[in-house]
């Protein structure tokens with residue numbers, strides 16, 4: 001029987017702590033942290049993610065403004081908005097909800113965000129900071145996964161960690177963070193041969209490939225810790241599900257996360273924490 005690591009619970013504890021820190025900081029600095037969100041179009045997933053971020057930010061005392069554009073907005077208009085937000089010293093964090101429509105170049109937009117306000121940790125400066133172990137803003141989902149492991153004192157050092165998925169947002173930075181914690185890390189992807197043989201060796205298995213219920217019980221070592229980053233819609237039930245076939249995998253694990261209620265709430269929590277860090281840094285600089 002695997003112990004379910006609840007992201008909902010951990011996020012709630014950390015948000016409560018953050019809320020108290022923000023109450024104190026507001027007295028010192030005379031204003032609340034502020035996050036600006038840029039949302040383009042009406043993709044149902046993106047609308048729902050942004051709503052979740054707005055609700056969570058308000059709960060902890062972070063001011064949040066969403067700039068919502070039609071999906072035919074020009075690239076220039078988004079660029080101008082980012083430039084003005086970069087210059088606004090009452091804005092601490094800037095988040096561009098992805099994906100953007102095809103006519104807007106995602107890389108160009110992310111490159112334009114001030115690295116100091118890039119609370120997603122997607123700017124090349126922050127990506128490089130992670131790889132060079134410089135101080136920068138860490139991406140929210142990988143940071144949340146490490147926090148989930150640490151919350152149960154799951155040993156990372158010396159363990160075999162397998163990350164299935166190699167996105168710039170999750171798989172790659174998470175592999176680096178696990179490596180920095182002295183795990184032996186393997187990254188698997190769609191062209192990996194003998195995938196199940198590799199995943200079966202994992203003490204810590206991270207599923208972040210975006211395929212519903214892809215990780216089956218025969219792919220998991222007895223007693224492994226399994227972290228499910230996927231958020232998919234199950235075609236049969238129309239319910240949310242992860243990348244792990246939870247019902248069948250759970251009995252083989254020591255620890256496991258669920259979808260929903262696992263990594264998702266931690267991603268939002270880490271976004272709020274990053275916004276608070278960017279806010280404190282803004283005052284340190286001035």
Ligand code: GUN
Pocket residue numbers: 095096097098099120140141169267
């Ligand atoms: N779209 C899906 N996940 C994310 C995320 O973590 N940040 C942003 N900005 N967009 C996303």
